[in-house]
Amino acid sequence: MHSAAARVEAALGLLLRRSTRAHLYDDLVSDLAGVDETTYPVLSGIARLEPVSSTRLADEIGIDxxxxxxxxxxxxxxxxxxxxxxxxxxxxxxxxLTAEGRAAIDSARRRLVDRLDEIVAEWTPVEAELFATVLEHLVSKLRPES
Structure with missing residues (x-):
């Protein structure tokens, strides 16, 4: 039996895999004109960091x-x-972002929340809350400023 940490490591490895991200991005932008799996991380990064230089954006999103x-x-x-x-x-x-860019990223994020809502709808409310809390805690410990 694998430890909880080993199971988390394996799950994170799958989640962070390029193919997993590309599949997710495809779903998020399927109806957004001008956005695809390669441009979505840039659009999303700009939304989170704007105004942002290309150099800082590249560092933050992990694309050269x-x-x-x-x-x-x-x-x-x-x-x-x-x-x-x-x-x-x-x-x-x-x-x-332009107003159109903001509308596009808002649409993609709503689509992601809807997808996650579908997944956690199968869980009890306690499980869903616990998962969100634990995930937030894990991310806070993995971020460079922690």
Whole structure:
């Protein structure tokens, strides 16, 4: 029998696998024009960090800066993202969501919450609350600032 920590490690390994994330992102953006599994992490990262430089965004989402810049340009081309000059660094620009970009990320996040609601609907309310609490605690301990 594996320890609880070993089971968590195995589950996290599966959750963090690129194929798992890509499948999830595909579900989240299936009806969003201009967003796909490659651009979703960029859109989501901008939503969480805006205004944000491509360099900081790349560091935060774990995609190299060149790819991040390319994906942001694709999102800009379809009107979901804009670039603005960085007042603190004349050589840099900052990425921000447009109203359409905000609507797209809100839609994707609602879809994710709906999917998670479907999953936890099979659990008791106590199990669902406990899982949320334990997951929040685990994430807080794994984050770099903890």
């Amino acid at each position: 800066r060149t790819a991040t810049t390319r994906y942001a340009a694709r999102l800009e081309k379809v009107g979901l993202v804009v670039r603005e000059p960085d007042a603190g660094d004349a050589r840099s620009t900052l990425l921000l």
